[in-house]
Amino acid sequence: MRTPGQPTFYLRQLGCPKNVVDGENMAEILRQRGYVEVDDPKQADTLIVNTCGFxxxxxxxxxxxxxTLGTDKRKSQKLIAAGCLAxxxxxxxxxxxxxxxxxxxAMRWSEIDRLLDAVRSGIRPTWIGPEEIALAPPRVARGPSAYLKIADGCDHTCAFCAIPLIKGKHRSKPIEMIVREARQLVARGVREIVLVSQDSSxxxxxxxxxxxxATMLDRLVEEVPDVPWIRVMYVYPGTITDRLVETFARHPRIVKYVDMPLQHADRDALARMxxxxxxxxxxxxxFREAMPDIAMRSTFIVGFPGETEEEFGRLLAFFGEAQLDRVGVFQYSPEDGTLAAKMDQQVSTRVKERRYRRAxxxxxxxxxxxxAQQIGRTLDVLVEGVVENPSExxxxxxxxxxxxxxxIDGMVFVRQHSEPGTIxxxxxxxxxxxxxxxEVAAA
Known part of the structure; x- marks a missing residue:
């Protein structure tokens, strides 16, 4: 309940799960300072857009x-651009x-309250450094799952990617900090912790x-015993070790799911990338030899500069061989400051769209x-919400x-009621x- 005189803020979240974590952390910092979050920007004293620039x-x-917010805002309202595009x-x-x-x-999300103080004093600040890992405050659980960022930045030099330009070098969060944040999330009812970063492996x-x-996962499983599911996103294919595969296989609470962006399957295309x-x-x-039931997810780019019909054909053939469970496909987008944006043989929009549709x-x-192979199996389902109009x-x-x-992936629609947050x-x-x-299986 808001009391008279309490400052209010509206937060618009954009971008990937890593950005969402930063936005949730900013919101919690402001709540601890006495701000109240509102859903209607017209009711807010401060408008924050957590931007994406990928x-x-x-x-x-x-x-x-x-x-839109800048055009519609009142003179007394303050508009903050946060995140990656900032x-x-x-x-x-x-x-x-x-x-x-x-x-x-994005590197200074933990200073949102100080930035608002500066804005209210009449300063128009631009705070975009330094590179640091900040301790996340205890966050409000917005459902049975929550993202936990384990690192930020990236040391790889992929030709198409602007992330190192935005986020800087790879910086890991200390294990003790990860364990502390995980415990806080579990204490707030979270049943699945999703570990994210630009390069988790x-x-x-x-x-x-x-x-x-692998070392961090062993500690997390041991020291946070009350979280049923731990999910790892964004592992880099060039740094997968036998120990990491074995760690996934050994711990029942690490879900048998791996998200490994491959980007292409043709060797020449990969070299250019x-x-x-x-x-x-x-x-x-x-992964499949160690865990036959593992679900494999990946992402791919079509229309990268120089991609020939033969290279694209090999990508399609790879899809048939790999039989991946979950896949995202993106049309190549040239990004300022990246090597690929300066390459010759840029693929036309028409060809990129055609290849995207075929993929x-x-x-x-x-x-x-x-x-279809899942029909007849009994699988644990983490219930996330109630369906509207169940009779229909x-x-x-x-x-x-x-x-x-x-x-990003699929859902399971269940005919019988179970409480959200239960498995x-x-x-x-x-x-x-x-x-x-x-349907819920008989006990």
């Missing part, structure tokens, strides 16, 4: 959100969007750790087949199995292209 489409979405553009973002009162880069290398991710050129099928085989058609057929849809609740990460056994009865249908 690709052109994300930049445009961020700019549009800022411009980090990348700096004062150029303020010049591009009239009405921005302050800029807070590189965790701890800046501390001198070999197999740092400056990506690992080892056989991606070999990495997939290692998605191929992958949808594979997804239908992979999902025939479904009571919706949730996810270990095979699906929050927000229940569900027998799968129907399969669609990306989602499943089931």
């Amino acid at each position: 690709i052109k489409a994300a930049e445009e979405e961020s700019l549009q959100a800022l411009r 980090q990348r553009w700096g004062d150029r973002l303020g010049a591009a969007v009239p009405g921005v009162d302050g800029l807070l880069g 590189g965790y701890g290398k800046d501390f001198g750790l070999r197999d740092g991710l 400056r990506r690992p050129r080892q056989d991606p099928l070999d990495v997939i085989r290692r 998605m058609e191929t992958l949808q057929a594979i997804s239908i087949e992979r999902n 849809t025939g479904f009571a609740v919706v949730g996810r199995t270990y095979r699906d990460a929050p927000e 229940v056994p569900v027998r799968i009865t129907e399969a669609m292209a990306y989602d499943l249908v089931g």
Whole structure:
């Protein structure tokens, strides 16, 4: 309940799960300072857009959100551009969007309260450094799953990627800090912790750790025993070790799911991308030999500069061989400051769109087949919410199995009611292209 005189803020979240974590942390810092979060920007004293600057489409979405709020805001309202686009553009973002009162880069989210103090004193600050890992405050649980960022930045030099320009060098969060944040999330009712970073398998290398991710997972499983599911996102294919695979296989509470962005399957295309050129099928085989039921997720880029029809054909053939469970495909987008943006042989928009459609058609057929293989199985489902109009849809609740990460993968629609936040056994009865249908299994 808001009391008279309490300051209010509105937060618009954009971008990836790593950015969402930073936004949630900023919101919690402000709540601890006495601010009240509101859902209606018209009711807020401060408007914050947590921007994304990863690709052109994300930049445009961020700019549009800022411009809309900047145009509509009252004179007394303050507009803050935070996050990756603020980090990348700096004062150029303020010049591009009239009405921005302050800029807070992704590296300095922990100073949101101080920045607002500066804005209220009449200063128009641009804070985009230094590079540091800040202790996250206890966050409000917004559902049974929560993201936990284990590192920030990236040391790889992929030709297409602007992340190192935005986030800087890879910086791991100390294990003790990760354990503390995980315990806080569990105390707030979280049932699944999703570990995220730009390069999760590189965790701890800046501390001198070999197999740092495996070491951290062992500690997390041991020291946070009350979280049923631990999920790891964004492992880099060139740094997968036998110990990491064994760690995934050994711990039942680490869900049997790996998200490993491969980006392409043709060796020449991978070389131009400056990506690992080892056989991606070999990495997939290692995981599946250790865990036959593991769900494999990856992402790919079509239309990278110089991509020929033969290279694209080899990518399609790889899809058939790999039989990945979950796949995201993106059309290449040239990003300022990256090597690929300066390359010759840029692929036309028309060709990129055609290749994207062909890739998605191929992958949808594979997804239908992979999902159909789940019919008859009984899988644990983390219930996330109640379905609206159950009498019309025939479904009571919706949730996810270990095979699906929050927000980006499929869902399971369950006919019987279970409380959100519970994990229940569900027998799968129907399969669609990306989602499943089931009923609670008899005890």
